[in-house]
Amino acid sequence: MATRRPKSEMSPLPEPTPASDQRVDAVIEELRKGAQLAEFLRQQVELIPEHGRRDAALANVSDISTALASSLSVLQSEREQLYSPSSSSSDAGVAAHAAPAFGARNGPVARARRAKHRRGSHGQELPIKEILTETPENDGFHWRKYGEKKILNAAFPRLYYRCGYSDEHKCPAKKYVQQQDNGDPPLFMVTLINDHTCDALFPAEQPPGSSSSSSANSQVLDFTKASISSPTMAAASAAVPRLKKEEDVVAGMSVTTPSYTYDELSSSSLPLMSPMQWEMEMEMKSLFRRQDASSGS
DNA sequence: ACTATTTGACCGTG
DNA sequence: CACGGTCAAATAGT
Numbered sequence A: 001m002a003t004r005r006p007k008s009e010m011s012p013l014p015e016p017t018p019a020s021d022q023r024v025d026a027v028i029e030e031l032r033k034g035a036q037l038a039e040f041l042r043q044q045v046e047l048i049p050e051h052g053r054r055d056a057a058l059a060n061v062s063d064i065s066t067a068l069a070s071s072l073s074v075l076q077s078e079r080e081q082l083y084s085p086s087s088s089s090s091d092a093g094v095a096a097h098a099a100p101a102f103g104a105r106n107g108p109v110a111r112a113r114r115a116k117h118r119r120g121s122h123g124q125e126l127p128i129k130e131i132l133t134e135t136p137e138n139d140g141f142h143w144r145k146y147g148e149k150k151i152l153n154a155a156f157p158r159l160y161y162r163c164g165y166s167d168e169h170k171c172p173a174k175k176y177v178q179q180q181d182n183g184d185p186p187l188f189m190v191t192l193i194n195d196h197t198c199d200a201l202f203p204a205e206q207p208p209g210s211s212s213s214s215s216a217n218s219q220v221l222d223f224t225k226a227s228i229s230s231p232t233m234a235a236a237s238a239a240v241p242r243l244k245k246e247e248d249v250v251a252g253m254s255v256t257t258p259s260y261t262y263d264e265l266s267s268s269s270l271p272l273m274s275p276m277q278w279e280m281e282m283e284m285k286s287l288f289r290r291q292d293a294s295s296g297s
Numbered sequence B: 001a002c003t004a005t006t007t008g009a010c011c012g013t014g
Numbered sequence C: 001c002a003c004g005g006t007c008a009a010a011t012a013g014t
Helices: A021-045 A051-082 A198-205 A231-238 A262-267 A275-287
Strands: A128-133 A143-149 A158-163 A174-179 A188-193
Touching: A021 A051, A021 A128, A051 A128
Parallel strands: none
Antiparallel strands: A128 A188, A143 A158, A158 A174, A174 A188
16 A cells, blocks of 8 residues: 555746755755665665565565665756756766657646556556665566657656566566666666565475475565666676576575665665576576476466 | 567557 | 557578
């Protein structure tokens, strides 16, 4: 329930606020810090073994992230309106997104989000989580991109992913990734729809040979190259190893505990899990081959 | 050769 | 009618 937000949109702000650029910039900076902290908090919360408790905490964190993201978005758009688009971006990769002056036909910021449901003839409420992160791919799941769409008043397109095991395990999990800003550490709004059913299947398939009973919550550790328009992102994902075959992919290992101290958070800009750590996880993963189990429906 | 990604069209919803 | 989400054929990367 917490993941749902009221329909109250942010102020339309058709007129530029008299706030100075520096001020806006400072606020944006603070918001980003807050977003980072929220992200770290989310990662910590994800380690909570108890399902219910973790879920509730995640929902709260999602709310925080969403609020921060909304504020950030508003400020960003405001600043872009103040500035002239002549500055463009540092790289030519994002060139194609020339926002052609917000048309007056419909409110720009108004209909930010809406139909999250589809084909649900029963009006079933889908579990939706929104998080703001700098590493939209490193969530420990295997995602497969199936679409990309330019969103109305957004500077960056939205990328559509679905669980890599959606075919084999009918996993309904999906996620939308949308870049929020052009900062050096670009932020991405990640919308997670539906829970993974694949991760629930894998742990039960562990071969009896492995004495280590890594029960509790286990997640698929996989990495998908998310081709994001941001060159920064591309560089980040370049260090990520590529998958071989889905059948060779292993699952069911618990995620490493990210040890973030608040000191790191406040001093360094990004103590997020480094690609090296993820790579190590990958190697660990390959030690535990997944047994093909088709004892499903 | 195989698989993931890209990209534009199509379709449903508001 | 416009927008957002998904499909699916074509393409690229390994």
